Amino acid sequence: MPRFAITIGAGFALCLCVAVVWFGVLAPRMEARNADAIGRGDYRLDSTSGPFTQATLTGKPSAVFFGFTHCPDVCPTTLGDISLWQEKLGDQAADLRIFFITVDPERDTLEMLDQYVTWLPGAIAVTGPEPQIRSAERAFRAISEKVPLENGDYTMGHTSKLLLFGADGALFDTISYQEATESAVAKLRRLLDAA
Amino acid sequence: MKYLALASLLALSSMSPAAAHVVADAQAAPDGVTIVEGFARATLPGAPVAGAYVTIANGGTIDDRLIGVSSPSAGRMEIHDMIMTGDTMKMIPLSDGLLIPAGGSAVLEPSGKHLMLMELKGPLVEGDRVEVTLSFEHAAPITVDLPVDTINATAHGH
Numbered sequence: 001m002p003r004f005a006i007t008i009g010a011g012f013a014l015c016l017c018v019a020v021v022w023f024g025v026l027a028p029r030m031e032a033r034n035a036d037a038i039g040r041g042d043y044r045l046d047s048t049s050g051p052f053t054q055a056t057l058t059g060k061p062s063a064v065f066f067g068f069t070h071c072p073d074v075c076p077t078t079l080g081d082i083s084l085w086q087e088k089l090g091d092q093a094a095d096l097r098i099f100f101i102t103v104d105p106e107r108d109t110l111e112m113l114d115q116y117v118t119w120l121p122g123a124i125a126v127t128g129p130e131p132q133i134r135s136a137e138r139a140f141r142a143i144s145e146k147v148p149l150e151n152g153d154y155t156m157g158h159t160s161k162l163l164l165f166g167a168d169g170a171l172f173d174t175i176s177y178q179e180a181t182e183s184a185v186a187k188l189r190r191l192l193d194a195a
Numbered sequence: 196m197k198y199l200a201l202a203s204l205l206a207l208s209s210m211s212p213a214a215a216h217v218v219a220d221a222q223a224a225p226d227g228v229t230i231v232e233g234f235a236r237a238t239l240p241g242a243p244v245a246g247a248y249v250t251i252a253n254g255g256t257i258d259d260r261l262i263g264v265s266s267p268s269a270g271r272m273e274i275h276d277m278i279m280t281g282d283t284m285k286m287i288p289l290s291d292g293l294l295i296p297a298g299g300s301a302v303l304e305p306s307g308k309h310l311m312l313m314e315l316k317g318p319l320v321e322g323d324r325v326e327v328t329l330s331f332e333h334a335a336p337i338t339v340d341l342p343v344d345t346i347n348a349t350a351h352g353h
């Protein structure tokens with residue numbers, strides 16, 4: 001009986017050790033590596049300022065957003081909000097690049113996208129062949145979904161958060177759709193201060 | 196007391212943008228379907244679509260349904276719902292229309308249900324107005340002239 005108790009006790013101790021190592025050491029490390037990997041991939045897109053690849057993210061801080069021009073709400077709102085945040089950031093805002101990657105390459109040409117975002121300082125339109133767009137979505141852990149409408153028309157559902165990358169090309173933070181202005185500006189300020 | 200007066204004044208002034216969204220003579224027929232307020236959002240350059248938002252009240256005793264929308268400014272219009280699942284925006288076409296319960300109302304607002312103007316004939320410019328006609332299952336069609344607000348306007352002004 002005591003031997004049985006010892007075995008149980010040892011079993012518990014072992015489980016505890018495994019749990020401590022997993023939750024205390026391995027999981028956070030894997031998570032950190034996962035965050036580092038966001039934005040990394042072999043996608044090759046076209047932008048109004050040349051090719052857009054994972055290397056584009058390095059050098060200067062950037063914000064990446066997935067959207068499309070046939071977007072009635074989330075995309076115009078986000079671009080409008082960014083413009084408001086830029087006002088609050090003042091001169092510092094000039095250091096931020098904003099990449100607007102289309103989830104609808106079928107309809108969005110680079111010219112259309114450029115026209116759609118060019119009024120926003122620092123905004124760069126990004127598109128590319130459909131497989132490359134999907135590859136970029138995977139790299140940025142973004143998703144998009146085609147929703148059929150009447151008359152053979154369609155709209156898109158898509159990831160709506162803004163991804164912030166440091167000048168080192170690593171994910172710095174994210175801003176959710178409709179996040180409070182103060183919180184969004186604070187994140188952007190930290191991003192730009194770090195650069 | 197002075198602060199209280201100031202606070203109420205501030206509260207009043209912060210409410211005024213919403214008042215700008217009120218559609219003229221909205222309370223005309225309290226016993227039927229009325230458009231209480233509404234607005235459209237200005238479009239970004241080259242944007243082929245726009246969103247419009249209205250609050251529809253049903254003062255009657257039977258449920259009604261918004262079944263169609265049209266505008267001389269758009270090739271066609273649809274009624275959509277938008278929901279957020281985590282950080283993903285999903286679009287749901289409301290092809291069966293939208294219920295306006297008897298004695299209640301249907302609220303269409305940013306980040307939710309909206310009227311989508313498609314195949315826009317021109318940009319919607321802040322400060323302009325856009326004509327929209329709403330058709331119902333029971334009530335007669337209602338035409339409203341919605342004010343065009345900013346690209347990221349909310350029901351509360353901005």
